[in-house]
Amino acid sequence: MEKRVITGNQAIARGFYEAGGRVAASYPGSPTVELLEAIKDYPEIYAEFSTNEKVALEVAIGASMGGVRSLCSMKHVGVNIAMDPLMTFTQTPISGGFVLVTGDDPGMSSSQNEQDNRILGKFANMPILDPSDAQEAKDMTKLAFDLSEQYLRPVMLRITSRLCHSRSIVRLEEPTEPIYKPFVPDTASYCMLPPYTYEAQHRMKDKMAELAQAAADLDINRLEHRSDEVLIITSGLMYHNLRSVSDEISVYKLGLVYPLPIDYIKQLAEKYQRIIVLEEMMPFIEDELKIHGIACEGKNLFSFTGELNIEDIELGLLEGGVLTEAKYAQLRPIETTPRAPLFCAGCPHRPVFDILKKTKAITIGDIGCYSMGLLYPFEVLKTNISMGASLGMVKGMRKAMDMNGDHQPLVAVIGDGTFFHSGLSGFANLQYQMSGEENITYLVLDNSTTAMTGGQPTSGSKSMDGAGQSILLDDVLKSMGFTDIQRIDQFKYKQAAQIIGDAIKRPGIKIIITSRPCALHFKIREPHFYVDPKICIACRSCIRTNCPPLRMKEYEGIGLKSSIDPAQCVGCSICAQVCPVNAIKRFGDEAKGGSDD
Amino acid sequence: MTKNILLAAVGGQGLVLATGILAEVALRAGLDVKTNDVIGLSQRGGKIMGSVVMGDKIHSPNIAPQQGDILIAFEALEAKRMLPYLKDGAIIIKNDYEMAPSLVQQEKREYDPDIDSLLDGKGEVIRLDATAIAKRIGHPAVANILMLGVAARYIEIEDEIWHQVIQEHVPPKSIELNLEAFDLGKAGTY
Ligand SMILES: Cc1ncc(C[n+]2csc(CCOP(=O)(O)OP(=O)(O)O)c2C)c(N)n1
Ligand code: SF4
Ligand code: SF4
Numbered sequence A: 001m002e003k004r005v006i007t008g009n010q011a012i013a014r015g016f017y018e019a020g021g022r023v024a025a026s027y028p029g030s031p032t033v034e035l036l037e038a039i040k041d042y043p044e045i046y047a048e049f050s051t052n053e054k055v056a057l058e059v060a061i062g063a064s065m066g067g068v069r070s071l072c073s074m075k076h077v078g079v080n081i082a083m084d085p086l087m088t089f090t091q092t093p094i095s096g097g098f099v100l101v102t103g104d105d106p107g108m109s110s111s112q113n114e115q116d117n118r119i120l121g122k123f124a125n126m127p128i129l130d131p132s133d134a135q136e137a138k139d140m141t142k143l144a145f146d147l148s149e150q151y152l153r154p155v156m157l158r159i160t161s162r163l164c165h166s167r168s169i170v171r172l173e174e175p176t177e178p179i180y181k182p183f184v185p186d187t188a189s190y191c192m193l194p195p196y197t198y199e200a201q202h203r204m205k206d207k208m209a210e211l212a213q214a215a216a217d218l219d220i221n222r223l224e225h226r227s228d229e230v231l232i233i234t235s236g237l238m239y240h241n242l243r244s245v246s247d248e249i250s251v252y253k254l255g256l257v258y259p260l261p262i263d264y265i266k267q268l269a270e271k272y273q274r275i276i277v278l279e280e281m282m283p284f285i286e287d288e289l290k291i292h293g294i295a296c297e298g299k300n301l302f303s304f305t306g307e308l309n310i311e312d313i314e315l316g317l318l319e320g321g322v323l324t325e326a327k328y329a330q331l332r333p334i335e336t337t338p339r340a341p342l343f344c345a346g347c348p349h350r351p352v353f354d355i356l357k358k359t360k361a362i363t364i365g366d367i368g369c370y371s372m373g374l375l376y377p378f379e380v381l382k383t384n385i386s387m388g389a390s391l392g393m394v395k396g397m398r399k400a401m402d403m404n405g406d407h408q409p410l411v412a413v414i415g416d417g418t419f420f421h422s423g424l425s426g427f428a429n430l431q432y433q434m435s436g437e438e439n440i441t442y443l444v445l446d447n448s449t450t451a452m453t454g455g456q457p458t459s460g461s462k463s464m465d466g467a468g469q470s471i472l473l474d475d476v477l478k479s480m481g482f483t484d485i486q487r488i489d490q491f492k493y494k495q496a497a498q499i500i501g502d503a504i505k506r507p508g509i510k511i512i513i514t515s516r517p518c519a520l521h522f523k524i525r526e527p528h529f530y531v532d533p534k535i536c537i538a539c540r541s542c543i544r545t546n547c548p549p550l551r552m553k554e555y556e557g558i559g560l561k562s563s564i565d566p567a568q569c570v571g572c573s574i575c576a577q578v579c580p581v582n583a584i585k586r587f588g589d590e591a592k593g594g595s596d597d
Numbered sequence B: 001m002t003k004n005i006l007l008a009a010v011g012g013q014g015l016v017l018a019t020g021i022l023a024e025v026a027l028r029a030g031l032d033v034k035t036n037d038v039i040g041l042s043q044r045g046g047k048i049m050g051s052v053v054m055g056d057k058i059h060s061p062n063i064a065p066q067q068g069d070i071l072i073a074f075e076a077l078e079a080k081r082m083l084p085y086l087k088d089g090a091i092i093i094k095n096d097y098e099m100a101p102s103l104v105q106q107e108k109r110e111y112d113p114d115i116d117s118l119l120d121g122k123g124e125v126i127r128l129d130a131t132a133i134a135k136r137i138g139h140p141a142v143a144n145i146l147m148l149g150v151a152a153r154y155i156e157i158e159d160e161i162w163h164q165v166i167q168e169h170v171p172p173k174s175i176e177l178n179l180e181a182f183d184l185g186k187a188g189t190y
């Protein structure tokens, strides 16, 4: 059997392929982006990044009802967007197996919150699987489809950032024959209105109870007996972290974390003196046990937030008296200058935020690379909540301020990705019950891609997945009745600053669309720039643009002046345009040379 | 025998490719292996780290504090940040190349002046300006492979496996340059 070392995301893609999966839909978001990208490598599968998670879920629901195995993957917060169809779809009996993959992010390495989606899985009456490494991720993906079809439930595959990005060894197998169960219209099954929903409540409850009965016998729920004193109940990567601490503790490793084999765990509770639940984030398994009267510990020993690494688990077990000696040291960080992310060299968002900073207007943020405009040194954005939220928020804040006589201008920003994800309905609402005098300036930062998640196309990109879709957001906004719309080239700095500054002063809703593409995904190939230290007056205007190659430097006999690292500069010219004395020049304007890229 | 390898870099320096190559090399050498990449807001100039654990039977891909055997640091400041994860006497491969974080760029802080003394106090340090060497031989982007070459001196896996895996992981037109970078790092004749 061929062995490969692959990531959790790639393993789930492989599992979907081996399970005979046929339709996959997703919306990009860390940590699950790579999953759909990996599925695209299998030509027999139809895979798409849909416009948002709700649409993705609906595409997958349709495919499942249409009779094939389908998968939908998203970032944890994406499930919030998809929750409405999910909560009703879950009432229907499953035709083609259906798996929802949610990528949770304990520790929030790349997310705006830390929600534990096992809660949502339970809420939606879904079985929840929690794999511990890539092999299990693949195996459980296949099992999830079997369970889905057998118990007529959509199944949640709950994975975490670590699992998604962690590589381990996986044995590849041949794909099974794909199923196709032609759609048979059946009002009671697929038309969720009363009275059909009454019956559905019982079906959900009964099927979950049936699975709970069978859960103790599933291979993925496994008892590793060592001694009778303590039993640790755990799942996912926590199992491996625990085993790295000790191989001498009894463990009940769950693959299916909901529904739990409660009767069996009650028997275990009689045999072992103590039960300790080891899980990241919420006390989900712990609460389930307590609801059923099983005494256990858990969050008294382990943090409710962040990742639980090997040393954290050891510390909790020491505190709980399960271990007496520490094998591992606790992390003692050395005071090191922090390194926050920043806009790439040549990023189209840089001049926009440099200009906005100078206007000092209150600016409402949204989610994308431009969220970094809230970080030092720009600190322009004053809010950051969720995708598309800037639209409703700027309107509500405007109303609140105006009714109190505070008419200072408000600015908001949104990217093209977020515009199509969840900005459309907000824009449609923006002019409703407005007099036309309210001062809002909207910057639509059209960089032709969903940059933050790795450069997936948006519905407005020149070609969506090569399928040729390209919706012009200017036209969309015009058709919504906005009249004050301007498209600008933000790499013409002075002109852009003038247009933005003027707009902020005018009453009404003004929309400014910026045009330059993402510099990471559409490479700028211009000769780099350099500083002539003899001309530089060390004013630091260029430095304040925060472009990575820029840094003040001591020149012998000249003093402290600006400099540009040629290896990093892509030649966008913004620093040169903000220099008051033309000290920054394009390489090769007098000497011959090329780009370092 | 388990080997704990840590990698540290600034987004965009090719760390994920390096952990991928290490994982594949270990697999081909018949070892168990698990890796991790902690990327955060990924490409955009933030700090990123990777871990590779190889040996007979591996549980966690994570490395606990003071357990790292080898550190491959693509940027100087990021080498310092990883020190708490290293064993005393660890092998530290340090790229001298400096990338100023925003606070340094804006002159709110100095680029940490104590990096080299701290590294020397921790283990055996191999210093090189991998970015400059890589640029000299053809392209600064192969600095990551050059540094893997240095690391290969301390990982007992045959060159043939490394060469094969590198060939499969890099763009076809840069295979030769990458192999040259690897061999240069391994031989130490840069
Ligand atoms: C509901 C939800 N889904 C997905 C994400 C992940 N995500 C973060 S930013 C972003 C989109 C950014 O695209 P765009 O607005 O075009 O901004 P850019 O990054 O290109 O500047 C996405 C999808 C999220 N934060 N929330
Ligand atoms: S990825 Fe693109 S949009 Fe994001 S910071 Fe870099 S250049 Fe800017
Ligand atoms: S020209 Fe200036 S602003 Fe543009 S990439 Fe180079 S250093 Fe950065």
Ligand code: SF4
Residues within 6 Å of the ligand: A531, A535, A536, A537, A538, A539, A540, A541, A542, A543, A561, A562, A578, A579, A580, A581, A582, A583, A584
């Ligand atoms: S903007 Fe011009 S004068 Fe000011 S520091 Fe930069 S290079 Fe020097």
